[in-house]
Amino acid sequence: MARKxxxxxxxxxxxxxxxCQHAAECVRGMPTVFDPNKRPWIDPTTLRSDADRRQLEDVIGRCPSGALIFLEPDHG
Ligand code: SF4
Incomplete structure (x- = not known):
């Protein structure tokens, strides 16, 4: 199980x-969050507004493999 x-x-x-099929839909759609040159390469701490959050949800909806899942933040 590789899900993180x-x-x-x-x-x-x-x-x-x-x-992940490496289609890079995510990297093209929201490079501030998905940057393969950074570690971690997925960084949702870069979201600044509700509009950013909606954009992320939209980009994740276009992931062709289902590798990405948008989740409500877990503050627990
Ligand atoms: S996570 Fe989804 S959108 Fe991003 S590279 Fe992998 S398959 Fe493509």
Missing amino acids: TYRGSLADVSFDGEI
Whole structure:
């Protein structure tokens, strides 16, 4: 099970590297959050507004493999 969760204050992102098809929809759609040159390469802490959050949800909806899942932030 390769699924990992990346946390931010406005949203969390779950990612499964085993099913990612490297279509880079995410990197093109929201390079502030998805940057393969950074570690971690998914960084939801860069979200600044509700509009950013909606954009992230939209970009994740276009992930063709289902590798990405948009999650409500878990403050627990
Ligand atoms: S959009 Fe989905 S399948 Fe494409 S690179 Fe991103 S996570 Fe992988």
